[in-house]
Amino acid sequence: MTATAxxxxxxxxxxxEILTAHRGMEGALLPILHAVQHAFGHVPADALPIIAKDQDxxxxxxxxxxTFYHDFRDHPAGRRVLKICRAEACQxxxxxxxxxxxxxxxGVDWHETTPDGAITLEPVFCLGLCACGPAAMVDGKLVxxxxxxxxxxxxxxxxx
Amino acid sequence: xxxxxxxxxxxxxxxxxxxxxxxxxxxxxxxxVRNGSRGMVWLEPLVEVEVDGVRHGFGPxxxxxxxxxxxxxxxxxxxxxxxxxxxxxxxxxxxxxxxxGIIDPLSLDDYRAHSGLAGLERALGMDGxxxxxxxxxxxxxxxxxxxxxxxxxxxxxxxxxxxxKYIVCxxxxxxxxxxxxxxxxxxxxxxxxEGMIIAGIATGATKGYVYLRSEYPVAIRVxxxxxxxxxxxxxxxxxxxxxxxxxxxxxxxxxxxxVCGEExxxxxxxxxxxxxxxxxxxxxxxxxFLGKPTVVNNVISLATVPVIFERGxxxxxxFGLGRSRGTIPLQIAGNVKHGGLYEIAFGLxxxxxxxxxxxxxxxxxxxxxxxxxxxxxxxxxRALFDTPxxxxxxxxxxxxxxxxxxxxxxxxxxxxxxxxxxxxxxxIESCGKCTPCRIGAVRGVETMDRIAAGDAxxxxxxxxxxxxxxxxxxxxxxxxxxxxxxxxxxxxxxxFATAKEAAE
Numbered sequence: 205m206t207a208t209a210x211x212x213x214x215x216x217x218x219x220x221e222i223l224t225a226h227r228g229m230e231g232a233l234l235p236i237l238h239a240v241q242h243a244f245g246h247v248p249a250d251a252l253p254i255i256a257k258d259q260d261x262x263x264x265x266x267x268x269x270x271t272f273y274h275d276f277r278d279h280p281a282g283r284r285v286l287k288i289c290r291a292e293a294c295q296x297x298x299x300x301x302x303x304x305x306x307x308x309x310x311g312v313d314w315h316e317t318t319p320d321g322a323i324t325l326e327p328v329f330c331l332g333l334c335a336c337g338p339a340a341m342v343d344g345k346l347v348x349x350x351x352x353x354x355x356x357x358x359x360x361x362x363x364x
Numbered sequence: 365x366x367x368x369x370x371x372x373x374x375x376x377x378x379x380x381x382x383x384x385x386x387x388x389x390x391x392x393x394x395x396x397v398r399n400g401s402r403g404m405v406w407l408e409p410l411v412e413v414e415v416d417g418v419r420h421g422f423g424p425x426x427x428x429x430x431x432x433x434x435x436x437x438x439x440x441x442x443x444x445x446x447x448x449x450x451x452x453x454x455x456x457x458x459x460x461x462x463x464x465g466i467i468d469p470l471s472l473d474d475y476r477a478h479s480g481l482a483g484l485e486r487a488l489g490m491d492g493x494x495x496x497x498x499x500x501x502x503x504x505x506x507x508x509x510x511x512x513x514x515x516x517x518x519x520x521x522x523x524x525x526x527x528x529k530y531i532v533c534x535x536x537x538x539x540x541x542x543x544x545x546x547x548x549x550x551x552x553x554x555x556x557x558e559g560m561i562i563a564g565i566a567t568g569a570t571k572g573y574v575y576l577r578s579e580y581p582v583a584i585r586v587x588x589x590x591x592x593x594x595x596x597x598x599x600x601x602x603x604x605x606x607x608x609x610x611x612x613x614x615x616x617x618x619x620x621x622x623v624c625g626e627e628x629x630x631x632x633x634x635x636x637x638x639x640x641x642x643x644x645x646x647x648x649x650x651x652x653f654l655g656k657p658t659v660v661n662n663v664i665s666l667a668t669v670p671v672i673f674e675r676g677x678x679x680x681x682x683f684g685l686g687r688s689r690g691t692i693p694l695q696i697a698g699n700v701k702h703g704g705l706y707e708i709a710f711g712l713x714x715x716x717x718x719x720x721x722x723x724x725x726x727x728x729x730x731x732x733x734x735x736x737x738x739x740x741x742x743x744x745x746r747a748l749f750d751t752p753x754x755x756x757x758x759x760x761x762x763x764x765x766x767x768x769x770x771x772x773x774x775x776x777x778x779x780x781x782x783x784x785x786x787x788x789x790x791x792i793e794s795c796g797k798c799t800p801c802r803i804g805a806v807r808g809v810e811t812m813d814r815i816a817a818g819d820a821x822x823x824x825x826x827x828x829x830x831x832x833x834x835x836x837x838x839x840x841x842x843x844x845x846x847x848x849x850x851x852x853x854x855x856x857x858x859x860f861a862t863a864k865e866a867a868e
Contacts, residue, residue, distance in 0.1 A: 230654065233636025234619055238578075259636070272638040272795075273619035275578055291540030292735055292782070293771045296698035297726070329622060329789070331579050332543040333377050334769065335405035335696065335703030344581055348377030348408075 211250035218243050219251055223258045233259055233269055237276055246277040282317040282324035286310075286358060287341040288350075290327045293334035302338050303327075305352050309359055323359065365394045367433065368412040368419065370465070372401035372550050373582045374543070378424065380409040386430040387411075400551015402465035403705030404452050412447055413437060421447040452702065455721070457683060459675075459691050460668045461707045464551035470589050472597055475554045481599070483673030487562045488608045492522050495566035499669065501677035503689025507544075508534055508625075508662030509737065509766040509840070511688075511755040514669075517659060520649035521567040524657035529569035531560050532634065532653055532660045535576040535583070536618050536625040539738025541697040541769030545663035547705055549576070549583040552667070553590035554599075557613065559666035561604055562673060563659050564611040572613035573653070574663075575630050578620055587615045622739075622793040626839045627660040629795055640795045641839045662767070664693060685711030688754035698735075698771035699725045715749030718772060729774035733856065735782075737766025739789055740844035742851035743779060762851065764844070779856035784812040786848040790841060801842025804833045808849065815860055823860065826853070 222239045226232040236255055240247050247270055256266035270276050288303050310318050310325055317324040333339035336348035342358050369375070369384040384396055402421075404410060410423035413433060420437060421444035422429065432440050447453060458464075467474040475481065487495050500515025521529060533556065537545040549556060560572045576584055591613060594600045600612050621639045623629045628642035631653050652658025668690070672680045680690045688710035694717060696703050701723035718724070718734055725731055733743040742763035744751065751761050758765045773782075787808030794801045808829055814822035830846035837843035853860055 231616075231634050231636040234633065235616065238617060238619070265637075269636065269638050272640075273621050275619035292739060292785070293541045293697040293769075295782075295785070296771055296773045296777065328579060328620075329793075330538055330540045330542075331373070331377075332537065332546040333374050334541045334543055334698065334771070335700070335705075336374050336378060336408065337698070339377065341579075346373055346377035346582075348374060 211248050215244070215248070215251075216254070219254055223255070233261075233266070234273075237270055237273075241276055245280045249278065282321050284322065284343050285324045285326060287326045287328040287331075289329070289331055289333070289337065289339040291330040291334075293330075294337035294339055297337040299338035302350060302352065302355060306355055306359070309356065322361075365392065366397060366414040367394055368397045368399045368414075370401045370409065370551075371398035371469070371582065371586070372408070373546060373580065374405050375401055375408040375410065376582060378408045379427065382427050383409050383411060383425050383430060386427045387433065390430065390434060392434055397468050399467065400464045400469050401547055401705075402447060402453065403461070403547065403707075404450070404702070405704040406702050407444065410444075410447075419447050420445060421450065452704070452706065452721075456707050457691050457709055458707050459671045459680065459683075460555070460664060461548065461552070461693060461705065462671065463555065464548055467552065469551050469553055469586055470593060472554065472593055472599070475552075479674055480554055480670070481558060481605075483670035484558050484561055484599075484605065486673045487565055488605060492566050492568060495562065495673075496522055498673065498677045499566070502672045502680045503677075503684070503687075504665060504668060504672065504680070505688070505755065506662055507664035507668070507692070507767065509539075509764065511765075514661060514665050517649055517661070518563060518566050520647065521569065521657045521659050524650055526657050528571070528654075528656050529567055530653045530656055530658040531563045531567070531569045531572040531613075531666075532631065532658055533560060533572065533574040533663055533666055534625065534627060534630055534660055535574050535580075535663045536630060537580075537663070537767065538577060538622040538625045539740070539767055539769055541735070541771040542695050542738055542767040543697075543769075544693040544695050544705055544767065546580050546583050548663060548667050549580070550586050553587050554594065555667045555670055556587075556663055557590060557594050557600065559669035560613055561600070561608075561611050562669050563661065563666060565604070565609060567657075567659055569657075569659065570610045570612070572611065573634060574613065574615045575618060575624070575634055576615055577618040577624075584615065584617055591615060621795075622789075623795045623839075623841055626841065629839070630660065631658065638795070640797050641841075643838060664767075683709035685709070685752055685754050685757075687756055692753065692765070692768050694721075694753070695767075695769040696722045696772070697769060699727055699774050700772045701726050710754045711752050713749065714744060714751045714753060714770075715746070717753065717770065718749065722770075722772060725772060725774045727774045727776075729776060731772055732775040732777055733773045733779060733782075733852075735771040735773070735848060736769070737764040737847075738769050739786060740764070740840055740847055741766050741769075742847040743782065743855060744851070745855040747855070762847070762854075764847065779852040779859040780812070780816055783849045783852035784809060784816070786845050786852075787812055790845040794841060798836070798838040798842060800833045800836035801838070801845075804829055804837075804842060805845060808833075808845070823853070
């Protein structure tokens, strides 16, 4: 594998370390993909053939696994990721209206990033906060009883 | 002074971390314990102060309420009194959740002091067959939703001949309105570990995996810490507790696919494959993880095993109703006044749970429907509120208890919209292996849109489609999506008729 502009020697070295750390693990592919995404912010296309070779699977298989799961991205997200729960318990507490507000305020639809690269909006189906909905998550930080005021603070870049 | 501030996700989502920091910042001689949740989510963050051995509750706490914790506690604006005396706590039978919210989740000493490892100690004195018999006698059934007798599943794995067997814990709790798995993993993780070890000894499995969804960052952290602590203490390892067989375990993180809560799809995912459903047979009990005999049990099933061994099968079996034995952690969610986790013996009528325990809706409007069992569960109208909470009782009313989550909706909810959402969700989350689910769900959304536009002829088509999905799907995702759809159509025909009238 030759280095490319986006996936150079430094990146290949990081990937090699990840693969070494997972050697001998039963069913290592998901932990590897999580580690790669943690390191690079997404799963770079150039990483997949290297992972496939290491795991002794075809490139098609590696691609199939990576694209099956909602968590894995093929391109970087915005600087922050806002996830809003769309599941039933949150809907019962007005999650749909809250999501509409977020989409309008950010000017993006689900899975999209604002043009300035600040925020990516993602749906999530259940954060297990079903008795204090609507629920949201900003960069891994959980938000319960979310409302327009809390959301506006998040969008403005303040702590919820 | 000892103050408890929950580390539970729900408490954290409502500001518990800030409150813990504010308490520490007071600089007083205070020990802050980050406990699990008591399950009274409407009171979270619920802070407890220990006074003369009695824990007094304060909630829902705000950072501005912190300074007064250091003054006259009886005059505190958020004072609730002794937590154990609150009606929500006093009314429960906490067996699986006996320690949750009480102990420091990561203190093995605390765990032992509250009867932890007593079940395992007893199991270590029994042979595999006797352990399996004890679980069978307890009447424990799969708490993930399918309700399959746990003892029978363990027996199949125990009798299978193989060089390696596995215990896999299904912690992919993706159903909306369910958070019991999350709460126990965050609040009493050693219970799950102990249950998995007992399952390992019973079946001859030496390796365990917890497949934990990525949407639960707190549970992932707590479980990883708990496994490390248990390993360091020799509870896990080459010889369980220094006298038993080998058993060790790992936490594996899912990647956001709902279908991976289905056991065969979960196994594929754990193997590093796409989370596609496998046809059964072969049963996972015979050919599971990496083709080896595997017990796949839900978190609550495994976390209930220790108390069964501590108190005895008969003690557990004596709670319940009909073929639903023992207790069930009800998860009350959605538009409710008092939401949270309430563990009680099977058999309580649905109406009592919704109207009395939950106290009706948060909005104050009348309850219109309750979805029981998550996204694949039926919507129950008030007319069915006399249904007792049990596996067969709900099946008899064209519903299911699933993982015992209840989502309450008020009268403003449009049930046609909820039926459409069920199909949309199935279309998004279908693994794609079988046609009734993959294509059926997409056609279901289209058919629902025709109904919403006033096309009454689409209603029989929807019914027919639901029959096909129910009978022809490989797993519960396609097979059970008709439950919310058909129950909405059957019990709330006005919501479907209004669309028709509007079009005319």
